[in-house]
Amino acid sequence: MEVMNHNSTLYxxxxxxxxxxxxxxxxxxxxxxxxxxxxIVGHLLEAYRWLNESIAAIIIGCVVGTVILCTSKWISSxxxxxxxxxxxxxxxxxxxxxxxxxxxxxQFFHNFLPIMLFGVSGVLIxxxxxxxxxxxxxxxxxxxxxxxxxxxxxxxxxxxxxxVCTLQVLSQEETPLLYSxxxxxxVVNDATSVVLFNAVQKINADTLNAQTALxxxxxxxxxxxxxxVLGIAHMCVNNPxxxxxxxxxxxxxxxxxxxxxxxxxxxxxAELFELSGILTVFFTGVLxxxxxxxxxxxxxxxxxxxxxxxxxALSYIAETFIFLYVGMDALDYEKWKMSMxxxxxxxxxxxxxxxxxxxxxxxFVFPLSIISNYMHRSxxxxxxxxxxxxxxxxxxxxxxxAVSVALAFKQFTHSGVTMDPNNAxxxxxxxxxxxxxxxxxxxxxxxxxxxxxxxxxxxxDKRNPHDPGSPKxxxxxxxxxxxxSASENLSRAKENVTMLMDRPVYTIxxxxxxxxxxxxxxxxxxxxxxxxxx
Numbered sequence: 310m311e312v313m314n315h316n317s318t319l320y321x322x323x324x325x326x327x328x329x330x331x332x333x334x335x336x337x338x339x340x341x342x343x344x345x346x347x348x349i350v351g352h353l354l355e356a357y358r359w360l361n362e363s364i365a366a367i368i369i370g371c372v373v374g375t376v377i378l379c380t381s382k383w384i385s386s387x388x389x390x391x392x393x394x395x396x397x398x399x400x401x402x403x404x405x406x407x408x409x410x411x412x413x414x415x416q417f418f419h420n421f422l423p424i425m426l427f428g429v430s431g432v433l434i435x436x437x438x439x440x441x442x443x444x445x446x447x448x449x450x451x452x453x454x455x456x457x458x459x460x461x462x463x464x465x466x467x468x469x470x471x472x473v474c475t476l477q478v479l480s481q482e483e484t485p486l487l488y489s490x491x492x493x494x495x496v497v498n499d500a501t502s503v504v505l506f507n508a509v510q511k512i513n514a515d516t517l518n519a520q521t522a523l524x525x526x527x528x529x530x531x532x533x534x535x536x537x538v539l540g541i542a543h544m545c546v547n548n549p550x551x552x553x554x555x556x557x558x559x560x561x562x563x564x565x566x567x568x569x570x571x572x573x574x575x576x577x578x579a580e581l582f583e584l585s586g587i588l589t590v591f592f593t594g595v596l597x598x599x600x601x602x603x604x605x606x607x608x609x610x611x612x613x614x615x616x617x618x619x620x621x622a623l624s625y626i627a628e629t630f631i632f633l634y635v636g637m638d639a640l641d642y643e644k645w646k647m648s649m650x651x652x653x654x655x656x657x658x659x660x661x662x663x664x665x666x667x668x669x670x671x672x673f674v675f676p677l678s679i680i681s682n683y684m685h686r687s688x689x690x691x692x693x694x695x696x697x698x699x700x701x702x703x704x705x706x707x708x709x710x711a712v713s714v715a716l717a718f719k720q721f722t723h724s725g726v727t728m729d730p731n732n733a734x735x736x737x738x739x740x741x742x743x744x745x746x747x748x749x750x751x752x753x754x755x756x757x758x759x760x761x762x763x764x765x766x767x768x769x770d771k772r773n774p775h776d777p778g779s780p781k782x783x784x785x786x787x788x789x790x791x792x793x794s795a796s797e798n799l800s801r802a803k804e805n806v807t808m809l810m811d812r813p814v815y816t817i818x819x820x821x822x823x824x825x826x827x828x829x830x831x832x833x834x835x836x837x838x839x840x841x842x843x
Contacts, residue, residue: 340389340633343373347629361477362625363632363710364751367744370636378640387637390726393719400627401715402576405587407620408496409594413481416489417595418821423490423681423694427702428497429533430677432468433526435669436505440464442665450657452650454731461509461525462720466739467666469502470495471710471747473628475701478758487698487762491705496591499712504532504585506716536585540592543575548601572597600829631711632747639740647733658734659741666707666742674703697761704757708746713739 347369351362374387417424444460447453455463472495481488508529512521575593576586638644650658678694685692694702717739721732 336389343369344626344629344633347633348626351629361473361751362629363471363473363747366629366632367636367747370633371639372636373633374637374640377637378642387634387641389634391634391638391714391718391722393715393722396627396631396711396715397719398580400623400630401587401712402573402590403620404624404627404711405496405500406572406576406590406594407624409591410598411621412493412496412595412598413489414595414599416485417493420486420489420493422684423677424493424497426677426681427490427494427674429501431494431670431673431706432465432498432501432505433529434673435468435666436461436464437522438464438669438672439467439662439665442668443662446661446665447658450661451654452658452731452734455735457521458509458512459720459735461512462506462716463735465502465506465509466713466716466720467662467709467742468498468505468669469709469712469716470498470706471708471713472705473708473710475705475708475754475758478755479701484698484762486692486694487701490694490698490702494702494706498706500585500588500591501533502712502716503587504536505529506720507585508532532585533588535582536579536588537592539579539582539584540575540589541596543571543578543589544593544596544601547571548596568597568601571601628711631714635714635740635743639744644727644733644737647728647730648737649730650734655734655737658738659745662738662742663745666709666746670703670706674706675699678702700761701758704750704754708750709739709743710747714743 347362347366350365350369354362354365377387440461440463443463444457447455447460472491475491476488476495479488479491505525508525511528512524572590572593576590579586579589648655678699682693717736721727721729721735727733727736
């Protein structure tokens with residue numbers, strides 16, 4: 310009798326597991342079908358640059374969420390539960406790697422200073438303002454109970470930008486400087502926000518004071534530096550494989566597979582050492598396109614041009630997935646019911662967060678633009694950021710997207726589920742901010758850009774080849790020569806110091822080009838004569 314009872318229990322468990330698996334398959338199939346619908350609608354809306362795929366995915370998500378909510382009798386509006394670990398391990402690395410590999414290196418490194426100012430220093434400033442403002446204003450609105458670490462996490466969550474809407478409106482040919490700044494800042498901003506978020510998680514802070522800020526900054530500096538060095542070292546160690554181990558002409562698949570696995574290995578190594586895999590895989594992508602890609606066979610180079618489209622497609626699907634889920638989760642009745650705040654308190658909370666985001670954004674875009682223009686003071690008007698361009702950069706960073714959602718779910722939920730009213734309030738706040746900023750600001754982006762940057766004046770942003778900031782340089786000129794006398798080397802050093810003081814950005818960029826051409830490429834490979842790829 311006991312054996313029969315045991316067998317019946319076992320059969321019952323197996324049947325329940327099969328039923329659960331079948332239910333998951335149905336949910337995944339429906340979600341993929343809706344995702345395909347988003348891609349089709351996005352393609353149809355490609356001609357209308359004022360309505361982008363992100364807005365379309367959110368609207369479709371809201372419609373589908375409404376249907377699910379009605380059919381489930383107000384139990385749930387989502388087909389799937391968001392797993393933040395799945396996002397950070399499988400979805401985000403291809404997005405960042407694709408951005409690093411496809412980045413226009415000439416524009417990126419030429420504008421490296423303003424990009425790093427906006428992407429790194431800007432995140433620190435914005436996080437400080439949003440965190441301090443939330444800590445001061447939330448209790449006044451009747452919303453309390455959050456710890457100092459949670460306030461700091463809120464600062465990092467709402468400092469991560471989504472510049473897709475603005476990039477779809479801008480033209481890389483007409484406004485190369487502005488496009489490079491917005492794109493570069495968006496990529497570096499995502500990586501920096503994740504690094505700073507991880508740094509905050511490592512600090513157990515009970516009070517918000519100078520000591521806490523110093524600890525977070527030092528840990529952030531440690532993570533940022535070591536993650537960058539790991540990405541560079543990883544490529545320096547693995548790159549000789551492509552130079553010394555010569556694959557035959559039938560090994561294109563192996564070469565491409567090795568490049569993909571090496572890139573993903575850099576991310577996993579960083580996570581293994583408790584560093585920032587996002588920053589590591591970004592610089593791995595940059596260096597892989599700069600060196601490794603030129604070391605494989607010609608057939609592999611032709612093939613990889615198509616393979617990287619797969620990474621771009623995966624990146625696009627991941628971002629669409631997030632916005633589609635945001636649209637569905639916005640109607641999650643349980644989260645809204647769990648929050649104990651009144652309607653007007655919630656509206657005050659949303660308005661406060663949006664106000665802090667705007668102030669935090671303005672607090673670094675305009676001052677850092679002045680610093681960048683001063684550093685480019687001898688480079689001509691084409692290398693300076695005009696007032697209208699500063700407004701576009703400020704506006705581009707007001708929208709929040711996939712990384713903000715993922716960080717919020719990582720902080721305030723466990724596999725997309727939360728039972729705490731404060732955590733539920735912060736999740737719904739993040740959803741509302743992403744919805745509002747993406748839809749409202751996304752609709753207004755094209756009219757604003759058309760007003761600030763009319764087509765008739767767009768050609769002024771193009772770099773003039775006779776611009777004083779872009780003189781012809783001798784790439785074969787060494788930094789120091791052992792064949793010349795000490796007096797000649799000393800005279801050259803004085804000239805370099807003078808040029809560095811007068812034109813710092815151009816001089817540093819010129820030094821890097823010469824160093825890369827003379828020392829790096831002979832060791833790690835790459836086109837030795839093609840200056841356009843520098």
